[in-house]
Amino acid sequence: MLKNAIYAQSGGVTSVINASAFGVINACRDMKDRIGTLYAAYNGILGILHEDLIDTANESDADIKALRYTPGGAFGSCRYKLESLEKNRKEYERLIEVFSAYNIEYFFYNGGNDSADTCLKVSLIANELGYPIKAIHIPKTIDNDLVITDNCPGFGSVAKYVATSIKEAGFDLASMCATSTKVFIMEVMGRNAGWIAASSALASTDSSMPPHIILFPELVFDEGKFLSIVEQTVKSYGYCVIVTSEGIKNNAGELLSASGISDAFGHAQLGGVASLLAEMVHKKLKYKCHYAIADYLQRSARHIAARVDVEQAIAVGDAGVKLALSGHNAIMPYIKRVTQEPYSWIIDYAKLEDVANYERFMPRSFINKNGFHITEECRNYLAPLIQGEDHPPYIDGLPNYIKLKNVKVNKKLPAFTSTS
């Protein structure tokens, strides 16, 4: 009897995580003689714990193909971090119990740092319990902060969205700045790593072009230096475009967004470092300011995905299945840059113990001397990752994204109650 497989999505979704799902499902369908049923977990790892499983065979080939260009997590994702093996061994044992009930040998877990760690632990406990598993981590994160891989699926499309948006807003500012807004600030994601903010620099090929200033969470925010560069930029070019990571910090290591601003109720404001910076510029330099907060728009903007990102997302999914079938366990397929110009890449794989629980920040050599822009080295790294367009099909003027049927299978096991 053929062994079965299960696929689950984890953590914040991206505009191309479903392209990885497509890669996994498509590869499994191609390997019908070696893999039985491919289940998908409903709402990520919670779907496995609670036996909320979907038989992907109920989805048509056409609908599965549509995953290639549909943002969000088609089977549901979740923010749920399993505790350590020592603290809540029961949850890990439950995963194995469900795997066993469904004759699962292949576990494809599509996520970032946390899920790499979970995936590793699943393989460890399965080994301990003598359960044969091939646990494969499929990388995904807009934050681009996984180690070993040259870049993370999901990042290139956010980068393209951010660089395009800043280029467009820059055209707007340039045409209006004589009598209107002088300073525009765009806040992008990135709590600890400045990769997304850095990518906006691709819109700027000389120092006169927006963005003029980029604020990274890796460096301490220096108000005086910042304001002086804003002023200098407005004096030189008539306007100043700024991109800030949501996670910039003061010299006490506190998030700027959590310090200082409070609302009528006396609460620290949710997010909103952009509004704080706008107020600072307005108060100190008297310039008219505007700001945008992209928030979820940036990680769901499938309409402006990078083709190379879509292709890599599919490739890691596809490779995950092939690596599992060739007997690999506790590994992550990753993207390796082979040549810079023309850009080319292959899929290699790494041990999960070398990936889980490490975070990759912007190296100092990627940030320029004054700390407010990127270096050529960084530009060379980023430039290939936003290449190519992959327009979704449109219907009635809007992208024609798919909703799967997601019919759940009947449960076989008693309900699970976590008792950590």
Place this chain on the structure above:
Amino acid sequence: MLKNAIYAQSGGVTSVINASAFGVINACRDMKDRIGTLYAAYNGILGILHEDLIDTANESDADIKALRYTPGGAFGSCRYKLESLEKNRKEYERLIEVFSAYNIEYFFYNGGNDSADTCLKVSLIANELGYPIKAIHIPKTIDNDLVITDNCPGFGSVAKYVATSIKEAGFDLASMCATSTKVFIMEVMGRNAGWIAASSALASTDSSMPPHIILFPELVFDEGKFLSIVEQTVKSYGYCVIVTSEGIKNNAGELLSASGISDAFGHAQLGGVASLLAEMVHKKLKYKCHYAIADYLQRSARHIAARVDVEQAIAVGDAGVKLALSGHNAIMPYIKRVTQEPYSWIIDYAKLEDVANYERFMPRSFINKNGFHITEECRNYLAPLIQGEDHPPYIDGLPNYIKLKNVKVNKKLPAFTSTS
């Protein structure tokens, strides 16, 4: 000797105002035997007052064609409202002085309400002074608030951007809401008219689909009713997506964004009604909230322009030239809907006195009974306006927008100092 023409952009730019510029310039180039030089004013009406003029003949056909897909204002726009004829007659006389020095008979003024009024006054004072002018207003505004015209060039593309963004963010929320954000709020432009907010509804074809709630500036914001619908929506669907106009007001007629929130410096926060609503939902209903503020991104997002909007923007520019050449003065070419299904339209024209200083709000029949969504009548009106894609060309992963040479002509007149 052939008479010359001048083209100027006014007020907030759109992603297709340059498509109207293309329409004007292209038509003038086609009419070389009837129109001499086509000047463009640098930074709008200020460029005429200060004789900062560009000879568009210096721009290649290829660059002019690229205006079709370039956002922002290619010659610069401005926020500068001429005072009334009574208050500052000198400014109007200066316009005529510049027209006369450059042998201008055709004045194409591309803007919204204010510029329609300016255009009308220019024609009046020219008439008084016995100067022959054909003053043509080319409509443009993302706010969609000009009267007589079925819709305004610039609006359809913002509508497409907003509906696409909300559709995409909705996919993100739906896949994460079980364990993460339950409420997402997107703030869009619209101080007095809710057209842009309304357009987000095109992403929702049944009540389960985002956006679930739309807040219009035409209605008084009712906190109790709002919170109760948010709660009900989260209970029914697991999450709630909200689109708010920046201009929503309380029952005292005050902007919500200016009431209540202040920062560490004690200033009312710039913009940011979305953060206020997020805090309200978080505090009262305990849901995790996220919010996005699109700001200038929405009006510069040429990468997701509606093809019909681009075509109409070109058509009003083209028609403006032809109407001027056939002797019309003090008029505005506008878009007339001919058939609903299939959607078809023609260009007609209206007298400026019937357009200037009127504002078109969402009629009550376009807002549903509870005040938090649109009606079918509104949907039928909006749906055709976002149709079709018009992807710009891309280079190195980013839209390949054009910057014109914008070489200024040598001044002939003494400097102008406004002495209002």
